[in-house]
Each structure stands twice: as C-alpha cells, then as structure tokens.
Amino acid sequence: MSIFIDENTKVIVQGLTGGQGRFHGVRNRDYGTQIVGGVSPKKAGENVDGIPVFASCKEAVAATGATASFVVVPPAGATAAILEAAQAGITFIVCITEGIPAHDEAKCYNILKRDFPNTRLLGPNCPGIISPGKANIGITSGDIALAGGPVGIVSRSGTLTYQALHELSQQGVGQTTCVGIGGDPVPGTNFIDCLEAFEADPETKAVMMIGEIGGSEEERAAEWIKKHMTKPVVSYIAGVTAPPGRKMGHAGAIISGSSGTAQAKMAALEAAGVIVALNPTEAGEKMVAIVKAL
Amino acid sequence: MDLFEYQGKQYFARYDIPVSPGGEADTVDEAVAVAEKIGYPVVVKAQVKVGGRGKAGGIQLANDADEVRLHAGNILGMDIKGHTVHRLWVELSSDIASEYYVSFTLDRPNKVYLGMLSKEGGVDIEEVAETNPDAIKRISINPIDGFSLDQSRAWVADADIDEAAREQAAALIVKLYTCYVEGDCDLAEINPLILTTDGIVRALDAKVTLDANAEYRHPEWEVWAATDTEDPREAMAKAKGLNYIGLDGSVGIIANGAGLAMTTLDIVNQVGGSAANFLDIGGGANADVMTAALEVINADPSVKSIFVNIFGGITRVDEVAKGVIEALRRVDITSPIVLRLDGTNAVEGRALLAEHLNDKLVAEPTMLEAARRAVALAGN
Numbered sequence: 001m002s003i004f005i006d007e008n009t010k011v012i013v014q015g016l017t018g019g020q021g022r023f024h025g026v027r028n029r030d031y032g033t034q035i036v037g038g039v040s041p042k043k044a045g046e047n048v049d050g051i052p053v054f055a056s057c058k059e060a061v062a063a064t065g066a067t068a069s070f071v072v073v074p075p076a077g078a079t080a081a082i083l084e085a086a087q088a089g090i091t092f093i094v095c096i097t098e099g100i101p102a103h104d105e106a107k108c109y110n111i112l113k114r115d116f117p118n119t120r121l122l123g124p125n126c127p128g129i130i131s132p133g134k135a136n137i138g139i140t141s142g143d144i145a146l147a148g149g150p151v152g153i154v155s156r157s158g159t160l161t162y163q164a165l166h167e168l169s170q171q172g173v174g175q176t177t178c179v180g181i182g183g184d185p186v187p188g189t190n191f192i193d194c195l196e197a198f199e200a201d202p203e204t205k206a207v208m209m210i211g212e213i214g215g216s217e218e219e220r221a222a223e224w225i226k227k228h229m230t231k232p233v234v235s236y237i238a239g240v241t242a243p244p245g246r247k248m249g250h251a252g253a254i255i256s257g258s259s260g261t262a263q264a265k266m267a268a269l270e271a272a273g274v275i276v277a278l279n280p281t282e283a284g285e286k287m288v289a290i291v292k293a294l
Numbered sequence: 295m296d297l298f299e300y301q302g303k304q305y306f307a308r309y310d311i312p313v314s315p316g317g318e319a320d321t322v323d324e325a326v327a328v329a330e331k332i333g334y335p336v337v338v339k340a341q342v343k344v345g346g347r348g349k350a351g352g353i354q355l356a357n358d359a360d361e362v363r364l365h366a367g368n369i370l371g372m373d374i375k376g377h378t379v380h381r382l383w384v385e386l387s388s389d390i391a392s393e394y395y396v397s398f399t400l401d402r403p404n405k406v407y408l409g410m411l412s413k414e415g416g417v418d419i420e421e422v423a424e425t426n427p428d429a430i431k432r433i434s435i436n437p438i439d440g441f442s443l444d445q446s447r448a449w450v451a452d453a454d455i456d457e458a459a460r461e462q463a464a465a466l467i468v469k470l471y472t473c474y475v476e477g478d479c480d481l482a483e484i485n486p487l488i489l490t491t492d493g494i495v496r497a498l499d500a501k502v503t504l505d506a507n508a509e510y511r512h513p514e515w516e517v518w519a520a521t522d523t524e525d526p527r528e529a530m531a532k533a534k535g536l537n538y539i540g541l542d543g544s545v546g547i548i549a550n551g552a553g554l555a556m557t558t559l560d561i562v563n564q565v566g567g568s569a570a571n572f573l574d575i576g577g578g579a580n581a582d583v584m585t586a587a588l589e590v591i592n593a594d595p596s597v598k599s600i601f602v603n604i605f606g607g608i609t610r611v612d613e614v615a616k617g618v619i620e621a622l623r624r625v626d627i628t629s630p631i632v633l634r635l636d637g638t639n640a641v642e643g644r645a646l647l648a649e650h651l652n653d654k655l656v657a658e659p660t661m662l663e664a665a666r667r668a669v670a671l672a673g674n
Contacts, residue, residue, distance in 0.1 A: 160553040250485060
C-alpha cells in the first residue's frame with residue numbers, strides 16, 4: 001500500500017496552462033498518475049497535451065470525479081486556489097507554490113481546519129508526494145524513485161527529499177510513499193500526520209525522516225515516535241553547521257528557549273529511539289542496513 | 295527582513311502607533327541638528343540589528359548639544375556584537391513610570407497567532423520568561439477571527455498593566471495587531487512599551503521583522519532594502535536577487551533548495567573543509583541566476599574552490615548545465631568548480647557539460663565525492 005495517494009487517485013491541476021503547470025502536470029500524467037483535468041478560468045475548453053481544461057474546480061470535479069488537486073499557481077493567488085479546490089469537494093491538495101506570505105498561509109490553514117476538516121493540504125512550498133509506481137503529484141522526478149517499498153519517506157526540504165529517494169533507490173531499496181511536507185512556517189501536513197499514516201500502512205516497514213533547523217516540528221515528532229511508533233525510523237537533520245540566524249527581538253527566545261537547533265532536534269530524536277545520521281548518504285546506508293535485516 | 299529601530303518606528307507610525315518624536319542621523323552634525331529641532335533632553339540610540347545595545351553603551355542621554363556631540367561621536371562606528379553602528383536615532387527623552395512588553399508572532403506548532411504581554415518589560419524580559427513565566431500573559435488569536443478592542447482590554451487587565459495605562463495600552467495593542475497582520479510582519483514587538491510620568495503610553499523601542507514573501511504587496515518596504523545587509527558580499531548577492539549568507543571558509547557553495555544548501559555546508563564540514571557561504575539558488579536556476587551566483591562567489595577572495603550541488607526537481611538539470619556553460623562564457627572564474635548534478639533531466643544536463651569539462655570544471659557522481667574533491671581543491 002501507499003499513503004494519501006495511489007494509482008486510483010484522480011487529480012486535477014490548477015494552473016495546468018502555465019509553464020510549470022504544463023511541464024510537471026504532463027510529467028505526472030506520463031508517470032502514470034491519473035491527471036484527469038486542468039483548471040484555468042481563461043482557457044476552459046482547451047486541452048494541454050490531451051488533458052482537458054475546465055473553468056473552475058467545481059466544473060472539473062463534476063466532469064472527472066477528481067478527489068485530489070495539484071496547485072501550481074503564483075503566490076498571490078495560491079491560497080484562493082487551495083480554498084477553491086476545498087470548496088469543490090477536493091480532499092487532498094498539493095501546493096508547490098513557493099513564496100506565499102505567512103499570514104495568507106495561516107488564514108488558509110485555519111479556514112480549511114474550520115470549514116473543510118476532511119481536506120488535507122500538503123505544502124505549500126513543498127515538492128509534493130510520490131507513491132512510486134502508482135502516482136506522482138508534484139515536482140519530484142519520478143525516475144529517482146523505486147516502487148515496491150518498504151520504506152516511507154517524509155521530509156521538510158524539497159531537494160533533500162530527492163536526495164533521500166536517490167540514496168535508497170541507488171541501493172535497490174524501494175519506497176511506499178515519499179512525502180515532502182515543505183519548509184514553510186504553516187505546513188498543511190506535518191511530520192506526525194505522515195508518521196501516523198506510515199505506522200498504519202502495512203507495507204511500510206521503516207521510515208526515513210528528513211528535518212532541518214528551525215521550529216519545533218522535529219521535537220514534536222520525536223515525542224510522537226516515542227509514544228506511538230513501532231517501526232524503525234532513520235533521521236537526518238540539515239543545518240548542523242548552518243550560521244545562527246540573526247534573531248531580532250525576544251519573542252522567539254521566550255517561546256522556544258534552546259529548541260530549534262540541529263543539535264537539539266538530533267538529541268530529541270535519539271532519545272526517542274530514532275537512528276540519527278550525519279548526512280543524507282549515511283542516512284541512506286543506515287536505512288539499507290535496516291531493510292536488509294527485516 | 296529585520297528593520298532597524300527607526301524603521302520599525304516609521305512603520306509603527308503608519309499604523310498610528312504612538313512613538314517619541316525623533317529623527318535619524320548618520321553624522322555628529324546631523325545628530326545635533328535633530329536634537330536642536332526636537333528639544334532636550336534627547337536619547338542618542340545606536341541603530342543595529344542586534345539586541346543588547348543598551349548594555350553595550352549604545353544608548354545615551356544628552357541634555358544639550360555638547361552632550362549630543364560627545365555621545366554621537368562615541369556611538370557612531372562603535373562595534374556592538376560584530377555590528378558596526380552607521381546610523382543613530384535621536385529622540386526626545388521620556389520620563390518613564392512603567393515599562394511593559396508586548397509582541398505578536400506566529401505560534402508555529404498551533405498555527406495561530408501568539409500575543410505576549412507583560413507588565414515587567416525592559417531589558418531583562420527573557421529572564422522574566424525563565425524565572426517568572428506567569429508574568430507573561432499569552433493569548434492565542436485565530437487569524438480568521440481577528441482581535442478586538444474588548445479582547446485587548448481584557449488582556450491588558452489580565453496582565454495587570456497599571457490602571458492609568460490600560461485604555462491607551464489596549465488601543466495601542468490593537469493597532470500593533472493590525473500592523474502585525476496587515477503589515478505582513480513575522481514579528482512585531484515593543485520592549486519597552488512605556489507609561490510616562492505624565493500619563494502617556496507609547497512605544498520606546500520597535501522590533502519588526504517583515505515577511506519577505508509579502509514584499510510584492512508592500513512597495514513602501516523598498517526604501518529599507520538598501521540598508522538590509524552590511525556584508526558587501528551579501529549586498530551584492532541581494533542586488534542580484536540571491537539567497538546568500540557570507541561565511542568564513544574557503545569552499546564557495548551553490549545549491550538549489552535551502553535544505554540541500556545546508557546539507558552541503560554540513561558535508562563540506564564533515565570531510566574537513568569549511569564553506570565560504572550559504573547560497574540557495576532556489577527553483578528557477580537559469581543562466582542568469584547561475585551567472586549571478588558564480589559572480590558573487592568569484593568576487594569573494596577567500597574562495598579557493600566552488601562546489602555546485604544541484605538536485606533537480608522544479609529546477610531542470612539541463613537548464614543548470616546551460617547556465618554554468620553560459621556563466622563561464624560571461625565571467626572569468628578564478629577558482630576550480632566541482633559539479634554534482636542529479637534529478638530532473640540530469641542525463642541531458644551531464645551530456646551538455648561533458649565537452650566543457652577540464653581542470654577548472656570537474657564533475658563528480660555523488661555529493662560526498664564532490665565535497666571531498668572541492669575540499670581538496672581548496673587546499674584543506
């Protein structure tokens with residue numbers, strides 16, 4: 001199995017007629033994803049490489065039965081696009097848009113939570129999700145993933161998500177699903193959501209978790225792992241040697257104390273029984289060893 | 295983008311938040327001119343984007359022009375925690391009866407806004423947070439609900455702010471909230487918020503961090519961009535639209551994505567080298583972006599080798615390869631470049647580069663091998 005998406009997931013692309021939307025939408029379709037339509041108010045009735053374009057999400061959903069959406073829309077319109085998808089009944093939204101103002105994200109997240117509790121948003125500013133051999137929504141290059149499991153991947157960083165896939169695939173270790181949750185301050189889906197789904201997925205036997213400095217999501221994930229996770233987790237945290245941020249003001253220090261550094265995150269994960277690697281290559285090697293011993 | 299105090303106060307003024315009358319000064323004469331205009335006594339304040347300037351001697355009271363001259367002369371050029379003072383803010387001195395603390399920021403775990411208010415404001419607020427956390431009253435605000443004057447009044451009362459200050463403070467805090475939200479701040483903090491002996495509440499300091507993602511809808515921010523960075527390398531990178539942070543090492547770094555750029559720093563460090571910079575070229579890495587990135591790194595005399603670490607996603611490796619080839623045509627790069635290219639269209643990208651490889655442009659198959667090569671070439 002896989003988490004969140006599989007070969008039966010029907011997907012529309014909001015922004016399919018733009019340069020990035022066209023490139024990645026068609027690539028996702030060619031990978032085998034059921035890309036059933038695109039949305040572009042001004043280009044309704046046209047098609048992109050055979051994919052029909054609709055005027056609105058509502059029309060696209062009515063015509064295709066799509067349940068997922070891939071949002072490739074510039075920052076100023078991205079949160080409106082996300083909410084339009086939710087209103088049309090879409091329950092899984094992947095938004096790759098980088099550069100959305102934090103206040104827009106915070107409002108969008110809370111509207112989804114209040115009005116559309118059954119809709120999951122992945123991102124924004126994330127690479128998307130791939131269930132190798134089944135479906136790919138987003139900008140991940142499908143050829144670096146390997147179908148068949150047994151590893152689930154969850155990552156905050158886009159390029160490190162690819163790196164993690166690559167390290168495992170090179171060693172012949174496949175993935176069930178690889179989720180890039182994105183590094184923005186208000187992610188729709190967090191580490192714990194993905195860990196929970198991987199823990200419940202019988203085909204996922206181990207999980208690789210890629211974090212980075214800042215925030216406290218990794219520390220929270222460590223707590224969750226300690227309490228609930230029975231499957232082995234290998235982790236890498238980027239930014240051990242990153243320059244310290246020039247923090248202004250006291251609010252950050254009052255809230256977080258010493259948490260947020262790579263060292264604090266690694267210590268929290270180790271205390272939760274997670275195998276912590278110093279770089280993505282080492283994380284790959286440690287995961288390969290775990291899979292071979294299964 | 296972090297704002298200097300004087301910029302933060304200018305921003306506050308846009309939202310009708312009361313601040314002391316004052317003006318900025320880059321020279322001793324300008325400082326005296328500002329003081330003469332607003333009247334004495336004045337406070338001469340160093341403008342640096344770091345905390346602790348008061349303790350470092352960067353804030354001084356002046357009762358006349360001679361004292362302004364003396365203090366301005368001392369503070370201009372002063373080094374405060376590695377930041378050189380180039381500008382002063384001279385404002386009318388306040389007779390302080392009470393000092394409070396108030397801020398709005400994002401509560402990341404709960405994805406709502408967090409307000410913090412304390413009647414024990416001033417320089418030691420972080421110590422208050424440690425030793426007497428109950429003295430800081432926190433409120434959660436859902437971004438879709440907003441924040442009303444009644445809520446503000448209740449909060450001010452809960453924090454036990456002096457009676458005489460409550461109504462003014464409640465109104466001011468609502469304006470600060472508006473500034474935080476509509477002004478697209480990541481942080482809007484006043485420490486101290488003061489009650490003067492004659493019963494006026496106003497912001498004596500301003501710590502504002504703006505959300506760079508919202509720049510497109512705030513043309514008024516443009517005037518502050520020029521003062522955003524001190525490091526000449528960072529200023530050059532910023533002018534070219536690059537996400538760059540200058541460091542002390544000898545291996546120049548170009549990577550796509552903040553995570554991979556951080557990992558590149560980590561790995562260079564782990565194989566015995568040190569990075570000269572952090573540089574994330576982001577998503578659309580075309581020839582112009584790559585040329586700009588190589589120009590910035592090439593201008594740094596401490597760079598001895600350059601490690602280009604790309605994993606294509608939305609960035610297509612063939613575009614990156616074209617960018618490198620074009621950049622080499624446009625710029626005379628002094629240091630050898632080590633390339634590691636993977637991901638979207640990597641095969642096409644590597645093929646494009648094959649005929650250009652030589653002593654000064656080498657390719658390695660993995661990140662680890664490329665890091666070792668770059669560190670070796672840097673002479674570590």
